[in-house]
Amino acid sequence: MNDSQKEPASKFQLRNVKAWYGDNEVLHGVDADIPEHSVTAIIGPSGCGKSTLLRSLNRMHELVDGARVDGQVSMDGVDIYGPKVDPVLLRRQVGMVFQKPNPFPSMSVRENVLAGARLTGTYDPSRADAIVQRALTQAALWDEVKDRLEAPGVSLSGGQQQRLCIARSLAVEPTVLLMDEPCSALDPIATTRVENLVHTLKQDYTIVIVTHNMQQAARVSDRTAFMLSGDLIEFSDTIQLFKSPSDPRTEDYITGKFG
Amino acid sequence: MGSPLSSSLQAAEELPVSARGRAPATGLQLEGRPLRAERLIEFGLFGCAFATVLTTVGIVATLAMEALGFLREVPLSALLLDTAWTPLFVEKHFGIWPLVAGTLLTSAIALGFAVPLGLLAAIYLAEFAHWRTRRILKPALEVLAGIPSIVFGYFALVVLTPLLQEVVPGLAGFNALSPGIVIGLMVIPMIASLSEDAIRAVPGGLREAAFGLGASKLATIFRIVLPSASGGIAASAILALSRAVGETMVVAIAAGQQARLTLDPRVPIETMTAYIVQISMGDTPTGTIEYRTIFVVGAALFLMTLMMNVISHRLTRKRGAA
Ligand SMILES: Nc1ncnc2c1ncn2[C@@H]1O[C@H](COP(=O)(O)OP(=O)(O)OP(=O)(O)O)[C@@H](O)[C@H]1O
Ligand SMILES: [Mg+2]
Numbered sequence A: 001m002n003d004s005q006k007e008p009a010s011k012f013q014l015r016n017v018k019a020w021y022g023d024n025e026v027l028h029g030v031d032a033d034i035p036e037h038s039v040t041a042i043i044g045p046s047g048c049g050k051s052t053l054l055r056s057l058n059r060m061h062e063l064v065d066g067a068r069v070d071g072q073v074s075m076d077g078v079d080i081y082g083p084k085v086d087p088v089l090l091r092r093q094v095g096m097v098f099q100k101p102n103p104f105p106s107m108s109v110r111e112n113v114l115a116g117a118r119l120t121g122t123y124d125p126s127r128a129d130a131i132v133q134r135a136l137t138q139a140a141l142w143d144e145v146k147d148r149l150e151a152p153g154v155s156l157s158g159g160q161q162q163r164l165c166i167a168r169s170l171a172v173e174p175t176v177l178l179m180d181e182p183c184s185a186l187d188p189i190a191t192t193r194v195e196n197l198v199h200t201l202k203q204d205y206t207i208v209i210v211t212h213n214m215q216q217a218a219r220v221s222d223r224t225a226f227m228l229s230g231d232l233i234e235f236s237d238t239i240q241l242f243k244s245p246s247d248p249r250t251e252d253y254i255t256g257k258f259g
Numbered sequence B: 001m002g003s004p005l006s007s008s009l010q011a012a013e014e015l016p017v018s019a020r021g022r023a024p025a026t027g028l029q030l031e032g033r034p035l036r037a038e039r040l041i042e043f044g045l046f047g048c049a050f051a052t053v054l055t056t057v058g059i060v061a062t063l064a065m066e067a068l069g070f071l072r073e074v075p076l077s078a079l080l081l082d083t084a085w086t087p088l089f090v091e092k093h094f095g096i097w098p099l100v101a102g103t104l105l106t107s108a109i110a111l112g113f114a115v116p117l118g119l120l121a122a123i124y125l126a127e128f129a130h131w132r133t134r135r136i137l138k139p140a141l142e143v144l145a146g147i148p149s150i151v152f153g154y155f156a157l158v159v160l161t162p163l164l165q166e167v168v169p170g171l172a173g174f175n176a177l178s179p180g181i182v183i184g185l186m187v188i189p190m191i192a193s194l195s196e197d198a199i200r201a202v203p204g205g206l207r208e209a210a211f212g213l214g215a216s217k218l219a220t221i222f223r224i225v226l227p228s229a230s231g232g233i234a235a236s237a238i239l240a241l242s243r244a245v246g247e248t249m250v251v252a253i254a255a256g257q258q259a260r261l262t263l264d265p266r267v268p269i270e271t272m273t274a275y276i277v278q279i280s281m282g283d284t285p286t287g288t289i290e291y292r293t294i295f296v297v298g299a300a301l302f303l304m305t306l307m308m309n310v311i312s313h314r315l316t317r318k319r320g321a322a
Helices: A050-056 A087-093 A109-119 A125-138 A158-171 A188-201 A214-220 A238-243 A248-254 B002-026 B036-073 B076-081 B097-128 B131-146 B149-167 B177-200 B204-212 B217-246 B249-254 B272-281 B289-321
Strands: A010-021 A024-035 A039-043 A067-075 A094-097 A176-180 A206-210 A223-228 A231-237
Touching (some): A024 A067, A024 A206, A024 A231, A039 A050, A050 A176, A050 A206, A109 B217, A125 A158, A158 A188, A223 A248, A231 A238, B097 B289, B149 B249, B249 B272, B272 B289
């Protein structure tokens, strides 16, 4: 663990990670170190396995019938697929934001933020107000919704709903935030808001974001991973990957020759 | 990001225009007549649909006319304010409440039994059962639904009642408890199947969101999935209630034929349906006031079940729209 002092510590270490849906191998052995307190973007053409890789980091992949993961993923040096690891506890550390904003329809804005505490049995009424305000502020949503906390979560605009979902994830105090194309259902202004948010959140969190949008990857991330048909082709500093990619396939992709 | 979007929008706008413009140029033949056979089939199908509507209207009209005829001789107040139902006795009373009470009692027992069990079965089928298990269990449930109700009736009378008499003190040979439980058994498949559909219809994104927050499977089911499916689950329960209210054979056989205003499940009672059977099968001459009571009871029964079906329909529709 102590092999290098200057490199930023890695949050995740992936070694030969493979993933299947049934008999279909969709990740063919991915090796990567994801640094702590930074934004890592995953780009690549549709179906190349970006979501699958992301979902292997909080063990959501295995929730699909017949899906499994092989290889080693460690977080803070702990093998998260180890026999003693409870995936439920892991997911409290590793929050996830999905492509489509999915606030719980039966809950108000406030209840949505507190849903994690309620669902995990850690709800504490005396801290509830503080949690709601902190999470919504972190998600840059507080000013917009502070007067309508009791309104249904689904009554917000799409962009607000997505930030509500981010607040909901932050409220359980994870250390990692996984985001799977969080802006693809949003308009440009809402997208900018979420991007700015990602930028500020990286001080406290490790963020991994899947995106179809290369400009977005370039804007928000410190490091970028380029994937192609289940292989990690290139993983380097974002500026370097976009300016001088070392693999010709990366170059073809970012210059729009395919994908 | 902007440019591919706008160009695809343009393409979508252009398409119908160019298609319209091109049609005459290529000499496309678009005019023609539908085949005569097709029209005949359409007419036949319409006839079938119309016949069912006509039948329904006919039944409802008969029921309404006979019930109104009855109300000309016995005022509505006698029906609603009297607490005894003795149309076959010398001293006649026409208070409908004993029959309503009997019906609601057996139905409440049925639902109290069937809703928890049906819902648990639905949760198991939708969230836990391996697809292979489900493939065996679902048809098995449907077989339960297909058993003739006369069989259930005799089961209540000759198997369940004697068993219950061992544990329930003072349980009469005819009572509301045993047929109530058996009706519950009969409606479990319906509740299980409809609730399973409602649970399955909950968007997968909500489950994922809950799991992503570190919720266990049970917490996800009970705090996220079931509340989201509550409309459909309530609809299934109300539909089951309407079925229980209308159930006839089991209560006619096992509940006794004594209209009695009581909530005691241990004594003989009579439901609305059982009363109708008693009169229709008995030797009451048609046209008499005694005979006409069955239409007023039938009309009340129809109104009750109609109301429940409408509520159930509303509940599912609201879910579907949300
Ligand atoms: N639920 C599933 N069942 C079976 N196969 C799946 C499932 N989800 C994804 N796959 C397959 O796994 C491969 C990788 O999918 P994945 O969702 O990781 O791609 P992606 O890079 O996220 O694509 P996109 O950019 O379209 O979201 C694809 O070939 C896809 O067809
Ligand atoms: Mg994806």
